[in-house]
Amino acid sequence: MAPDATIEGRFDGIEHRFPVRVYFEDTDLSGVVYHANYLRFMERARSDMLRLAGIDQRAAHEAGEGAYAVRDMAIRWLAPARLDDMLVVVSKLMKIRAAAALIHQRVMRGQTILAQADVEAAFVAPSGRPRRQPTDWITKFEHLLWKGH
Template identity: 70%
Template structure:
């Protein structure tokens, strides 16, 4: 792993991932383009999994499978702008044998800019849902929280 890659951290059961808004993230007005919030959240979820001890790369390369987003509900509340430092806070809301639901908030300081609920399903290399690796379920169990 690249020693310069950004890394988040857990604060209790919530994972916090900090990032800065760069020019490439914005439209011509300097406001973050709406689809880039999804990129920020994806990076934060991937980092959360890594911090929890879940190795997606090994599972994928070993032919076990990978996560696929099955459902997503997102709300935009306020814009992020060029140069802003943002925090993506992620919490596991529910866990099933083949799926996990994560609630994520993109914040600037204490202001929520966007929030989403994302359902990711573990799928086999052929694309069929399958049980997540047992060690992943074990890693997720202590992180499950209830709603907002």
């Protein structure tokens, strides 16, 4: 793998690890990461996790099959990130249903959890109505699914 390919992050077992550096544009007047930017970090991590898992969202969208949309998210901010911090967004597929994926995400600085979220991404038709995910996507997810209790 070429060194530049790491921009998409990597899988460590079933967890996807996505690196993020905090830039000035990510911070607010107090010098900490603005709360909404954690959502951006998590969105990028989810997109690259899916890409590395072999899910081609763009092809599905262009073929008129549909796309993922965040249906629900519960987020908790625990500690601030600051300018130049190196963060890692750790994403784990918790559950897969016919029309949705449930993903747990943590934004980490070293061993410290800065924010964590439980995200439900629903697969929706171009009309916006929920629809079943492509069967081959569910098959690709099976080896990444968390097997905990």
